Amino acid sequence: MAMKEPVNLRSYKKKMLRNRNRFRKFLTRIEKKLLPGLQALLPALEKRVWNEPDCLQCGKCCKTMSPTYTEKNIKRISAHLKMSEEAFKQKWLRQERGGD
Numbered sequence: 001m002a003m004k005e006p007v008n009l010r011s012y013k014k015k016m017l018r019n020r021n022r023f024r025k026f027l028t029r030i031e032k033k034l035l036p037g038l039q040a041l042l043p044a045l046e047k048r049v050w051n052e053p054d055c056l057q058c059g060k061c062c063k064t065m066s067p068t069y070t071e072k073n074i075k076r077i078s079a080h081l082k083m084s085e086e087a088f089k090q091k092w093l094r095q096e097r098g099g100d
Contacts, residue, residue: 009058069093 016023030038069077078088 074085074088074093078085081088083091
């Protein structure tokens with residue numbers, strides 16, 4: 001299996017800074033009027049975004065944001081820890097503000 005090239009966070013930061021104003025305008029427009037079909041696009045977009053980085057090469061996201069767990073992750077991790085899924089959720093997970 002070929003190793004992926006490490007994520008270049010500096011290039012991501014430069015790209016973000018270049019597009020900051022455009023992104024803010026975009027978010028403002030979305031807040032005022034939700035685009036039809038946007039919700040249907042999100043699952044596919046999320047998969048594409050999370051396929052890009054190789055967390056084993058970087059891991060810096062974990063220092064600044066909370067991880068997201070799927071039910072499959074919770075089942076696997078709780079089984080590894082020999083805990084029920086509910087006990088794992090109660091002990092280790094918390095809902096972020098504004099989360100569903």
